[in-house]
Amino acid sequence: xxxxxxxxxxxxxxxxxxxxxxxxxxxxxxxxxxxxxxxxxxxxxxxxxxxxxxxxxxxxxxxxxxxxxxxxxxxxxxxxxxxxxxxxxxxxxxxxxxxxxxxxxxxxxxxxxxxxxxxxxxxxxxxxxxxxxxxxxxxxxxxxxxxxxxxxxxxxxxxxxxxxxxxxxxxxxxxxxxxxxxxxxxxxxxxxxxxxxxxxxxxxxxxxxxxxxxxxxxxxxxxxxxxxxxxxxxxxxxxxxxxxxxxxxxxxxxxxxxxxxxxxxxxxxxxxxxxxxxxxxxxxxxxxxxxxxxxxxxxxxxxxxxxxxxxxxxxxxxxxxxxxxxxxxxxxxxxxxxxxxxxxxxxxxxxxxxxxxxxxxxxxxxxxxxxxxxxxxxxxxxxxxxxxxxxxxxxxxxxxxxxxxxxxxxxxxxxxxxxxxxxxxxxxxxxxxxxxxxxxxxxxxxxxxxxxxxxxxxx
Numbered sequence: 001x002x003x004x005x006x007x008x009x010x011x012x013x014x015x016x017x018x019x020x021x022x023x024x025x026x027x028x029x030x031x032x033x034x035x036x037x038x039x040x041x042x043x044x045x046x047x048x049x050x051x052x053x054x055x056x057x058x059x060x061x062x063x064x065x066x067x068x069x070x071x072x073x074x075x076x077x078x079x080x081x082x083x084x085x086x087x088x089x090x091x092x093x094x095x096x097x098x099x100x101x102x103x104x105x106x107x108x109x110x111x112x113x114x115x116x117x118x119x120x121x122x123x124x125x126x127x128x129x130x131x132x133x134x135x136x137x138x139x140x141x142x143x144x145x146x147x148x149x150x151x152x153x154x155x156x157x158x159x160x161x162x163x164x165x166x167x168x169x170x171x172x173x174x175x176x177x178x179x180x181x182x183x184x185x186x187x188x189x190x191x192x193x194x195x196x197x198x199x200x201x202x203x204x205x206x207x208x209x210x211x212x213x214x215x216x217x218x219x220x221x222x223x224x225x226x227x228x229x230x231x232x233x234x235x236x237x238x239x240x241x242x243x244x245x246x247x248x249x250x251x252x253x254x255x256x257x258x259x260x261x262x263x264x265x266x267x268x269x270x271x272x273x274x275x276x277x278x279x280x281x282x283x284x285x286x287x288x289x290x291x292x293x294x295x296x297x298x299x300x301x302x303x304x305x306x307x308x309x310x311x312x313x314x315x316x317x318x319x320x321x322x323x324x325x326x327x328x329x330x331x332x333x334x335x336x337x338x339x340x341x342x343x344x345x346x347x348x349x350x351x352x353x354x355x356x357x358x359x360x361x362x363x364x365x366x367x368x369x370x371x372x373x374x375x376x377x378x379x380x381x382x383x384x385x386x387x388x389x390x391x392x393x394x395x396x397x398x399x400x401x402x403x404x405x406x407x408x409x410x411x412x413x414x415x416x417x418x419x420x421x422x423x424x425x426x427x428x429x430x431x432x433x434x435x436x437x438x439x440x441x442x443x444x445x446x447x448x449x450x451x452x453x454x455x456x457x458x459x
Contacts, residue, residue, distance in 0.1 A: 003027060003028070003029075004028060004029070004049040004050060004119045004122075005028070005029040005030075005031075005046075005047070005048045005049050005050070006023060006028050006029065006030050006031070006048060006049065006050045006051070006052055006115070007030075007031050007033060007039060007042055007043065007048040007050070007051045007052070007053075007076075008020050008023065008030055008031070008032050008033065008052050008053075009033045009034075009035070009036075009039045009051065009052070009053035009054060009057070009062075009065065010032075010034070010053075010054040011034055011035055011054065011056070011057050011058055012054075013034060016032050016033075016034060017032065019106075020032040022108075026112065028115075031046070031048070035057045035058055035059050035060070036057045036059045036060025036061070036064060036065055037059050037060070039051070039053065039065055040065070040068060043068075043069065043072075043073055043076075047073070047075065047076070048073075048076050049075075049076065049077070049119060049122055050076060050077050050078075050079065050099075050115065050118050050119065050122070051065070051069055051076055051077070051078045051079070052079045052081065052115070053065050053066075053078065053079075053080055053081070054080075054081055054082065055080055055081070055082040055084075055089075056082065056083075056084070062080045062081075062082070063080075063092075063093070063096060065078070066078045066080065066093070066096055066097060066098055067096070070096075070097045075122075075126075077099040077118045077121065077122050078097070078098050078099060079098065079099050079100045079101075079102060079114060079115070079118060080093050080098050080100075080101050080102070081101075081102040081103070081104055081106065082101075082102075082103060082104065083103070083104040083105075089101065099114075099117075099118045099121070100114045100117075100118070102114060144177070144180055144181065144184055145321065145324055145325050145328050146318065146321045146324070146325075147320065147321060147324060147419075147420060147423075147434055147435075148313070148318035148320050148321045148419060148423075149419055149422060149423035150313040150317065150318055151313065151318055151321060152423055154181070154310060154311075154312060154313075157308070157310050158181065158184055158185055158188065158310065159188065161185065161308050161310075162184075162185045162186075162188035162189045163188065163189045163190055164189075165279060166307050166308050167260060167279075167280045167281070167282070167304070167305055167307045167308065168182075168185060168280075168281045168282070168307070168308045168309075168310060169245075169281075169282050169283070169284070169288075169305045169306050169307070169308065169309045169310070170182060170281065170282070170283040170284075170309075170310045170311075170312065171283070171284055171285070171288075171309060171310070171311045171312070172283075172285065172311060172312030172313070172314070173285050173312075173314050173360055174285045174359070174360065174362075175315075175359045175360035175361055175362035175363060176312040176313070176314060176315065176360045176361060177312060177360075177361050178243070178283040178285075178312055179198065179241065179243060179283070181310060181312060182198075182239075182241040182281045182283065183196060183241075185239070185281060186238070186239040186241075186279070186281075189239070189279065191237065191238050191239055191279055194235075194236075194237040194238030194239070195234060195235050195236075195237070195238035195239070196235075196238055196239050196241065197231045197234050197235040197238065197239070197240045197241065198240075198241045198243065199212060199213065199231050199240065199241070199242050199243065200243050200244060201242055201243060201244045201245055201247055201248055202243070202244035202247040203244075206249045206251065206252055207221065209248075209252060210252065210255065210268055211224075211228060211230070211268050212230065212231055213230050213231050213232055213255075213265075214230040214232060214255070214259075214265045214266065214267055214268060215227070215228045215229045215230030215232075215233060215267040215268070215270075216228050216230075216267050216268035216269050216270070217267050217268070217269045217270040219269065220267070220268045220269025220270070221268070221269070224268075224269070227267075228267075230265075230267065232259065232265060232274075232276050232278060233274060233276060235276070235278045236276045236277060236278060237277055237278075238278065238279070239278065239279040239280075239281060240278050240279070240280055240281070241281045241282075241283070242256075242280065242281070242282045242283070243282075243283045243284075244283070244284060244285070245282040245283065245284050245305065246284040246285070246286035246288060246291060246297065250298070253297065253298045253301050254298070256301060257298065257300060257301045257304060260280060260301075260304050260305065261304065262275075263275055263276050263277065263278065264276075280305075282305050288302050288305075288306070289302070314357070314360055315357040315360045315361055315363075315364060316356045316357050319353050319412065319415070320412075320415060320416040320419045320420070322349075322352050322353050322357075322364065323344075323349050323352070323353065323416075325361060325364055325365075326344060326349070326352055326364065326368055327343070327344075329364070329365050329368040329369070330343065330344070330368055330372065330380075333368065333369055333372045334372070337372060337373070339372050339373075340378055341371075341372050341375060341377075341378055341379070341380060342378045342379060343379055343380070344379065344380045345379050345380065345381045345382070347381065347382050348371075348379075348380050348381050348382050348384070348385060349412075350412065351382055351385055351389050351390055352364070352367075352385070352389065353412045354412075355388075355389045367385065367386060367389060368380075370384075370386065371384040371385060410448075410449060413445070413449065414449040414450075414451065416435075417431070417435070417442070417445060417446065417449065417451060418451060420434050420435055421451065428442060428443070428446075
């Protein structure tokens with residue numbers, strides 16, 4: 001018998017006690033209740049996997065209890081039982097949300113089989129719920145973090161263009177999160193239920209890239225033993241994301257121009273024309289306008305892909321987001337690794353904020369992961385960070401000129417508040433909400449940091 005917790009409800013004390021003892025012998029955790037009101041009180045105090053309730057009770061009935069459980073405790077399944085059952089009552093119970101409807105006297109094997117099925121279904125539902133949480137964790141907009149004004153503009157553009165067919169070009173340095181933005185566009189579009197196919201164009205030689213994108217027929221080249229469906233066909237109805245598009249060869253650029261204009265292509269070695277319905281998102285860390293000027297990228301293709309350009313700022317240009325990103329990565333790692341690291345010391349955050357991050361967000365994520373795995377305490381301190389982050393073997397980065405550490409730490413705090421104030425047009429209520437602090441705290445910090453009345457001499 002599957003292990004689980006069960007609330008048994010019956011107004012007949014003799015039946016209640018004997019059935020509860022028998023169910024406990026089957027390995028279940030059983031709480032016994034004599035009526036409707038007592039059952040609701042027990043449900044408020046404890047979570048049950050399953051409720052097995054008689055329909056007739058002196059202070060209510062099983063259908064009322066079923067409605068309360070469905071409304072307030074949806075994680076619990078309900079099985080109703082009665083000595084006065086008929087086919088209509090059974091149908092009514094199932095339509096009302098009961099897992100099953102049993103007629104007394106109960107047959108042991110029938111009851112056990114019903115309970116086993118109920119516990120199994122509840123476990124499957126919970127597993128699916130956890131799987132959805134994991135998928136959302138990795139792909140939802142919530143995982144795209146930023147409060148810097150530049151990132152807020154990116155988020156606005158994503159929302160504006162997500163549910164259109166427009167081709168989108170995402171630009172930015174390596175490691176800035178272009179792939180995540182592409183996935184976010186897809187997930188916020190009406191195509192979210194269809195495939196999202198990602199192709200790293202720079203990782204494949206030209207002949208293999210063409211086959212990867214468009215597919216091939218058997219015998220098209222040495223080793224092509226059978227037909228292959230390409231990524232454009234796999235993405236039909238959904239979105240295809242072409243990363244590192246700036247590496248495409250001149251011949252491949254011609255083929256891409258055609259498929260972007262007409263959404264038509266032929267497989268390698270084939271003559272049949274395929275037409276697809278796909279949304280195309282591209283990304284590059286190159287300056288394509290310079291590549292056009294130097295003759296390395298077709299001008300007509302550049303105009304075709306540059307319909308909507310979303311530029312992702314480098315991490316060093318949005319340093320006010322560094323603490324937020326670091327805390328986000330820490331929370332994810334804490335959940336995945338079951339470590340008890342609570343946060344960062346002020347000195348560690350100062351070091352992170354003052355490092356130029358040539359590897360951008362990807363590098364920050366790796367540094368936080370290293371600190372969590374190798375750190376010894378509950379708080380990440382400068383000693384847990386790589387030497388490159390600290391500027392060398394000493395902690396000299398923790399002093400700036402003649403400033404004390406406290407004074408030096410005020411600089412990034414001032415800049416964070418200033419950035420958010422400006423993004424909210426100096427609306428203090430909106431700024432406090434964005435920063436997650438109350439208005440009194442914000443006013444005190446603004447006064448302390450010289451940000452009163454919309455003025456700051458260091459601007």
